[in-house]
Amino acid sequence: MTDIKLIMPEPWADYELIDSGNFQKLERFGEFVLSRPEPQAIWDKSLSDADWERQAHATFRRDRQSPERGDWQTSPTMRDPWYVSFKQGGLQLRFKLALTTFKHVGIFPEQANNWQYIHDRVTAISADVPRPKVLNLFAYTGGASLAARQAGADVTHVDAVKPVISWARENMDYSELDNIRWVVEDAVKFVRREVRRGNRYNGIILDPPAYGRGPDGEKWVLEEHLNDLLKSCADLLDRTDFFFIINLYSLGFSSLILDNLMGQIFGTVPNPEWGELCMTDSHQKRLPLGVFYRFAS
Template sequence: MNFPDPSRSTESDASRKPGGRTDDQYELVDFGGGRKLELVAGRLIDRPSPAADGLAAKQRARWKVVASRFDEKEKRWNHRSEWKPGRCVECGGFRMPVAPTPYGHIGVFPEQQANWDWLRTHSLPEASADNRPKALNLFAYTGASTMAMVSAGFAVAHVDAAKQNVQSARAAAEANGWDDPPIRFLVDDAVKFTAREVRRENRYHTIVMDPPAYGHGPSGKAWRLARDVWPLIDDCLKLLEPDAFRLLITGHSPDVDQDDVQAYLVDRVPRTVQPAGTLRFDTGRLRLPDQFGRKLDAGFFVRVWNEG
């Protein structure tokens, strides 16, 4: 098997050293007018960003020389040169492939970097190659959080309803050189899978979810974050190990924010999980800084864990 041994450090800081590589980095260069300018693995791109509405861009000249631009009206990318396959960005201990998608995405959400760091370093249980703690990643997309947890020694159940996303997660594992990673790649509905895990009485040390504000499940049933996330959270709490656990919830919705989620968890976690030790919370907004130090909002996060 060729995947990280949790008894050894997997932190990679080469890209952060002076003179390090720049062709495997991500940087938010500028934003404004409902769009953002990004340097992605050495390629300058321009794509929509609702959070940048009503704001003014700072580097107008650089916007004119982008290599790729996503046209929101035509729903397609325009490239000045080929976006060659095989590009990856370094995420601190693991790598993620980046490529243009039909929806204007690039295969990774860089605003989640602080959460990946938290998953890799905070309140980690003891682990070995023969005894890996279990983690569950719901709405797992292309798997950056999954890769972060595998690099920290976890065995991960990676759940996403879109087959293409799960295939991309497999490719991400391959990009990290992991030929037989401790990952269960599952094309499944997050709500239904979680309910089945409750009936099976399975338990996880860490659960991560990044549910959409709106969407549809594989059966066509509508998903609304403000309505549907609460029963899903209830089921996730039933899956947590009470002696030692972590829960990470992120989202992008005008109807639900970190205060709503924290208030719900403050009420439900003590009754459902009955955690040992002291319950801890860390909540806030995910924000990406540009080259001028301005910060672009990218949704909320809520982290919960127990200590002692």
């Protein structure tokens, strides 16, 4: 049995978690500082409210009628959209960011360690497989897809939301990459069809939400559908040269649940790592931002 790990990205120039607390986080993305809700930051802020107000170029305010949506209060100097770069190890990526009504901006910085992991695994597999096949499910704006593609993978990027696919395609262009396969479809339907076709992938990446809807109204509920989806993914994963990553952001979803699922479905796997994704703010408070499980041949 492996020990639970805390995965924290290495510092990168265009991102900084400045402070967290009172159910909020203060972050710098490139030249702009944003204040956003963060339900797990239950401790006190280290900086004063006046400091937060002075630094923030944009502050997200929730709509009282909606637990998810809201709007942004912005300073006159705030640009929307804007762009950031990620340069680390062998990766050089560029992303478009934008202020959305769901508080998201287009990247999850805590995933930076996984981007490097994906790049390294694809590079290693390429020694035996000239063009490794990678499947990215619930792929959002494509950070993981770009990391795999830059390492030379044949990438299939699946998301149910067409505008998000368009955003990911822009990020591909900004990162000077090409030839990612874009699929606008419900992830469960796509995976089941790939199993029937007998297809295999060297790498599979999953970032499923707690709840969601497919393009034809398909309902996704994490607790109800994850087990079956993982079983189908096990059928798709190459038996010789492979890696697998899953991230979950649902509050209260323990990494122990993932460990149990993976043990039952995949059995004994090589080089397993599992635990929590987190970021450390500039005052040394560690902010949990999801759980993960990954392994590789």
